[in-house]
Amino acid sequence: MKIYLATDHAGFELKNFLKDNLLNKGYDVEDCGAFTYEPMDDYPDFIMPAAEKVVKDPDSMGIILGGSGQGEAMAANRVKGARAVVYYNGPKDIVTLSRSHNDANILSIGARFITPKEASEIVDLWLAEDFEGGRHNNRINKLDR
DSSP states (O other), rough: OOOEEEEEGGGGHHHHHHHHHHHHOOEEEESSOOOOOOTTTTTTHHHHHHHHHHHHSEEEEEEESSSSSSHHHHTTTSSSSSSEESSSSSHHHHHEEEHHHHHHHEEEEEEEHHHHHHHHHHHHHHOOOOOOOOOHHHHHHHHHO
16 A cells, blocks of 8 residues: 655654654655754645545545644645544544444544544554445545535
């Protein structure tokens, strides 16, 4: 599975940690930036291209990061076909339900609220969860129209 990663300055270190972790697990990872730590960068510059790549590659997933993950998810969700969910260290059911019921294809992580170890565990959980389909397909189709 291909995974597209993107972040602004706030998630830069965590993105690099997750990238190494995912590569070590055998995932095909494409880093969409940021490539250097720039405190004044703007998340849409990295997040929106990553979301576009996820939508164009339906077998892929995206992991995006920012301080809270909120703005990043908002940016990603502007791309038709992107379904980004935010996680910043709440109940783990958030990530499993986002996949099983909502077919989320992008996970937006609030880097200021989670440790690297916790983020790695959540990413693994999210990637392992499948979409249930069934009654949820109609809802996804309505979103993507």
